[in-house]
Amino acid sequence: MHKIAKIVNITTVIFIVFALAGICDARQKDVFTVKDFRDKSIEIPTQVNRVVTISDGMIEAIMTRLGQAKKIVGMGSACIPKIWSYSFPTLGSKTHEYARGMNPVTHLNPWLMDIPLVSKFGAGINYEKIAALNPDLIIIRTGSCSLSAGDDILEKNIFLLESLGIPLVVLKGPNTFEQPNILSIGREIKLLGQIFQETKEAEQLSSYLESCVELVRERTADINPSDQKRLLLMGLSPKARSQGGAAHVKGVETVQSYFLKNFIHAKNAYPGRGAWNILNTEQLITLDPDVIILVTAWGYHPPSELYEAPYYQNLKDMRAVADRSVAALPWTPCNCEKRLEYPIDVMVMAKAAYPERFKDIHMGQWLLKFYQNVYKVDVKTAGELRSCQWMDWTCEE
Incomplete structure (x- = not known):
């Protein structure tokens, strides 16, 4: 009787061991x-x-x-x-x-x-x-x-x-x-x-985004530093105006300035650091940029606001404003960090800085193809995405 009980106990232990091993193996398969x-x-x-x-x-x-x-x-x-x-x-x-x-x-x-x-x-x-x-x-x-x-x-x-x-x-x-x-x-x-x-889809998306900005880099790589345009990254922020300034500007250690240096081969007209520097009218005029790029800053701000709003008439003699060398980046709510649409920023800035090098790229059509490639949508939906980022001004090129 004792031998039978002993055999039963050993059998039970072996069963439990194998059962636990099976559970562990199942758990290993359930996670990576x-x-x-x-x-x-x-x-x-x-x-x-x-x-x-x-x-x-x-x-x-x-x-x-x-x-x-x-x-x-x-x-x-x-x-x-x-x-x-x-x-x-x-x-x-x-x-x-x-x-x-x-x-x-x-x-x-x-x-x-x-x-x-x-x-x-x-x-x-x-x-x-x-x-x-x-x-x-x-x-x-x-x-x-x-x-x-x-x-x-x-x-x-x-x-x-x-x-x-x-x-x-x-x-x-x-x-x-x-x-x-x-x-x-x-x-x-x-x-x-x-x-x-979904590693294959992820690889395709990553490669496509990088190819967009690499095209810009290749087209501008031979520009001598002495010939590089000076761009001012400016936000027509009501917050800046309420604090006694005229606008916010982005400094040299921001991701936008990184775009200028590494892909567009242009310079930031503002030499300071920081992402939300408040400058007054005189400071902006003194910077005298070749091109102004308008960023999302407590709201969307198109070039027409800089040209036509009564509170910006004191900037109308800035060279970039007088020459209509102003472009707006897409509407990007909560733009603390760059997202999948970052190549749009790069292309807008590049075309504004060096239009002759990108004259074959129609921005409105380029945007449709961009949204189609990024989100795998049809051309109608791509047009809707262009509209919801307030980029339909590119259709007028």
């Missing part, structure tokens, strides 16, 4: 490991169905291209679900109005307007709401407006997110590095390609 931008190994479930994102549209845009956007159950930017409109007066009675501006991701995924917000610029992260959404994965992008409060607060945010016990992947935008490098965007795309097991 990636390294995020912290060089930290993260176990990712092979079946990711619920994702919480905190970015200004970059993560959401990549997921859209990879066919994974429907898995987003919570977002960390109030700028994605919002539909925007702006207007400005002219010297006469006319008012210029711009309506239905939005992030391209919003136009492609209108249902994003209805999902929960877990964070937004100027407010903390709602950890309880994230936990209640029961996500399989959290993906955040440092440098985004919601995560721009400083390194100490960012570290605390990451610590608290990890304490939820949900896999956390951290991406880093170009501006978070000591020297901005737009090629890090390709790394972000490829990492999400790994996570969602």
